[in-house]
Amino acid sequence: MIEFHRLSKAYNEVKALDEVSFTVQPGTITGxxxxxxxxxxxxxxxxxxxxxxxxxxxxVLGRPYAELERPGYEVGTLLDAGAQHPGRSGREVLTLGAMMLGLPRSRVDEVLRLVGLSPKEGKRAVGGYSLGMRQRLGLGHALLGRPRALILDEPANGLDPQGIHWMRGLLRDLAGSGCAVLLSSHLLHEVEQVADRIVMIGGGRVLAEGTLADLGRGRDLEQTFLDLTSKADRSLA
Ligand SMILES: Nc1ncnc2c1ncn2[C@@H]1O[C@H](COP(=O)(O)OP(=O)(O)OP(=O)(O)O)[C@@H](O)[C@H]1O
Structure with missing residues (x-):
């Protein structure tokens, strides 16, 4: 389970988060x-x-990250697909991650297959990867330890239509096996297809939360998003 409880973060005078509370249950995807x-x-x-x-x-699983006993097995994160060393091959990135978790090398091959990177692509330097390939590698890295929670910041960014379709299936399978998935995205149509629940924030506050049916009341997600975020802009102005 992933849980935020009255979470606030200020950068000097900027309130990036203001008392944010919500929960992502195991086996579900929250957009x-x-x-x-x-x-x-x-x-x-x-x-x-x-x-x-x-x-x-x-x-995550009731504890702040720093207090998790085996974080690599408990939570997988994809926060910045550009974060990997450009001179390392995709396979090397995954092998280092697997070594840090004490996983066998066979897990690297499994993960490369899982995220759709061919053996040839695995041998190429990450600096030459397309954004979509980096996203696949970053997701693979997050999945190495078969974590029970996943935190994915715009994972579909840069994926082609087949890639987006593939990721949707993978996330549904992961949720089906009990994983709690928190997924940020600007691709509203995509989120609509994959998420069980939606949390909308604006100006650091939760504006709305619920299933698509709860939020939409018959309207599509884009219209709901535009209505809520423009209302929030007006109240902050
Ligand atoms: N390190 C930082 N120092 C100062 N302000 C920051 C820092 N990181 C974020 N902020 C501010 O906090 C607020 C929230 O930023 P954040 O990156 O979390 O938004 P976001 O919803 O992820 O946006 P985006 O969709 O553009 O990725 C913004 O006003 C941003 O300028």
Whole structure:
């Protein structure tokens, strides 16, 4: 389970997050939506132990990241597909990750297959990868330890239509096996297809939360998003 409880984060006078609370249950996918600068990445970075909250908590399986006993097996993160060393091959990136988790090398081959990178592509330097290939590699890295929670910041960014279709199936399979998935995206149609629940934030606050049916009341997700975020803009102005 992934849980935010009254999570706030301030950067000087900027309130990036303001008392954000919601839960992602095991076996479900939550789409985390909001305009640029809404606070999505900040919340995800706190969950992944990369940033400290000003107040409140963000926890995975009931604990802040720093207190997880075996974080690589408990939570997989894809926060920045460009974060890998450009001079390493995809296979080397995964092999280093597998070694750090004490996993056999056979897991590297499994993961390359799982994310659709061919043996030839696995041998190429990451610096020469397309954005979609980097996303696949980053997702593979997140999945190495078969984690029970996944935090994915715009994972579909750069994927071609086949890639998006493939990722949708993979995320549904992972949720089907009990994983809690938090997924941020600007691709509203995509989120509509894959998410069980939606959390919309704006100006660091939760604007709405629920199933698509709860939120939409007959309208499509884009219209709901535009209505809620423009209302929030007006109240902040
Ligand atoms: N390290 C930082 N220092 C100062 N301000 C920051 C920092 N990181 C984020 N912010 C601010 O916090 C707010 C939330 O940013 P965040 O990156 O979390 O938004 P986001 O919803 O992920 O946006 P996007 O959709 O553009 O990725 C913004 O006002 C941003 O400028």
């Amino acid at each position: 985390f939506l909001g305009p640029n600068g809404a606070g999505k990445s900040t919340a995800m970075r706190i969950l992944a132990g990369l940033s400290r909250p000003t107040s409140g908590t963000g926890t």
